Amino acid sequence: MRIEEDFLGKKEIEDTYYGIHTIRATENFPRTNETFDEYFIESYFQIKKACTTLNNKLGYLSNEKSKAIKKACDEKFLYEYIIVDPLSGGAGTSVNMNVNEVIANRATELLGGKLGEYIVDPLQDVNMHQSTNDTFVTAGKMAVIKNLQTLVEKVILLQNEIQKKEKEYYSVKKIARTQLMDAVPILFGQTFGAWADALSRDRWRLYKVEERVRSINLGGTAVGNGVGAPRDYILKIVDELKKVSGVKIAKAENLIDNTQNLDVFVEVHGLLKALSVNLLKISNDIRLLGSGPNTSIGEIILPKIQGGSSIMPGKINPVIPEYVIQLCYSVFAHDSMITNCTANGTLELNHLSPTIVHHTLKSFKYLINSLESLTKYIKLIKVNEKKCRENLEKSTSLLTPLIEEFGHDELSKIIKSNDYVLKDIIKEVSKTFNLTEEEVIEKIDIQNITGLGKK
Incomplete structure (x- = not known):
């Protein structure tokens, strides 16, 4: 265990990669068992690496600290220490601080320090020139x-x-x-x-x-x-x-x-x-x-x-x-x-x-x-x-092509009077309009009615 302190006071923390800001967040925002998207955490670590790299190039951060931070940002095992709930309050501040503390502690460890010693500081170094926002x-x-x-x-x-x-x-x-x-x-x-x-x-x-x-x-x-x-x-x-x-x-x-x-x-x-x-x-x-x-x-x-x-x-x-x-x-x-x-x-x-x-x-x-x-x-x-064939052969909708020749109302009467039984309907259509059953069936051109026939 170790003791960490922020402007609100001191807290006892187990020896792990996150710190006091993360612990306060977990106490304030009980876990919902929601988990962060892995791409989101990966992206956050990439942002920290990019910021560190540029701050070093511009002379704002030492080579030693920058090298340690960048190495920590590449270590994916650290993702499991991002424990703040995704639905925490503060517009994401707790998540940002969780990431900052994990990277800072690992970078400190890489430089030979102890967890919580913060040779690399979460705010001054890892979060340099950044905001949660x-x-x-x-x-x-x-x-x-x-x-x-x-x-x-x-x-x-x-x-x-x-x-x-x-x-x-x-x-x-x-x-x-x-x-x-x-x-x-x-x-x-x-x-x-x-x-x-x-x-x-x-x-x-x-x-x-x-x-x-x-x-x-x-x-x-x-x-x-x-x-x-x-x-x-x-x-x-x-x-x-x-x-x-x-x-x-x-x-x-x-x-x-x-x-x-x-x-x-x-x-x-x-x-x-x-x-x-x-x-x-x-x-x-x-x-x-x-x-x-x-x-x-x-x-x-x-x-x-x-x-x-x-x-x-x-x-x-x-x-x-x-x-x-x-x-x-x-x-x-x-x-x-x-x-x-x-x-x-x-x-x-x-x-x-x-x-x-x-x-x-x-x-x-x-x-x-x-x-x-x-x-x-x-x-x-x-x-x-x-x-498919059985259902199709039972359907009176096959008679749709006959409407233009024999009329919607007349066909509707025939369909109703034959209780929607297709074979009986075809018989009555052939009888009513003086056609053979084969001629009626020929007029019901399935290829045409499915949109593939000749116009």
Whole structure:
């Protein structure tokens, strides 16, 4: 154990890499068991490394201290000592101090000192020329960029898998449904194709939004006017961070605006919500098309990946679509939260940035998980061609091409009088309009009605 002191007093602390500011935060903000996105912590350490590197180059920090800090910033085992809850108060100050203390203690250890001795000081050295207000949100934006790249890759993989199904089952005819009721015939490839095109839009939107996230306020310190940092540092720190992290970022044109306004998180999360909408729609479609399978639609054969019931033998449930749907609804909830928190930032700082950053990154995790699971699942899906044909042959919607020739009202009467039984309807149509049954069936051109026939 050791004793540390701040301006509030002394505290006894176990021999570990964090210090008194971290301990006070854990006492004030009980753990919720929420965990930081790993990209966020990685980005925070990269920010500290970049700041240290530049401060050393400019002559503000000694070679000895800078070398130790940089080495500590590269040691990923230190991430586990970032123990402040992601939803702490103080606009991220406790998180910043947790990072500062962990790096300072490890750097001190590397220089031959004891934990808590602070040969390297958390505030004077590790946090030199920085504020929580320009480091916390910068780490959040960097983590968003890293997650965006992963997310787009996962969208592409799912889109590709669906397009394989589109090609495999393109010519399989089925009945389309509107308001869950039988509509006109369609090809199963067209169903898969519509899903793939929706994901194509998500892919493009997510790819393009990265441009707006790149603008960061590092160097602006507390409110964006750079108080507490020298001009040469302010002008060069973003370029240094770009070198250290490899992330494509740029210094904001207006650091004050970039410090207080976090609307870019609303924009990004709006696109995450749009992706969630499409994933939820696809998942619900899979559930419906696979329903039954013997007593309902049953046109998709659901993968047998786990037992579906503790009491009904042999039951298979659409567990992955259900999993994805739950995560998508969670993203919807995050979107409302992020919108409200961003709108309620006050004056020169958004005090709710921990919630904004954390739940944006949490939504990324939910969607990456959803995409991975759904991609594996769709790969195993098969189309029940026999059931598609049976359902199609039972549907009176096959008569749609006859409307132009025989009239909507007349056909409706015939359908009703024959109790919607297709074979009986065809007989009466042939009798009423003096045609053979073969001629009636010929007029029902399924290839044409699915959009592939000659005009």
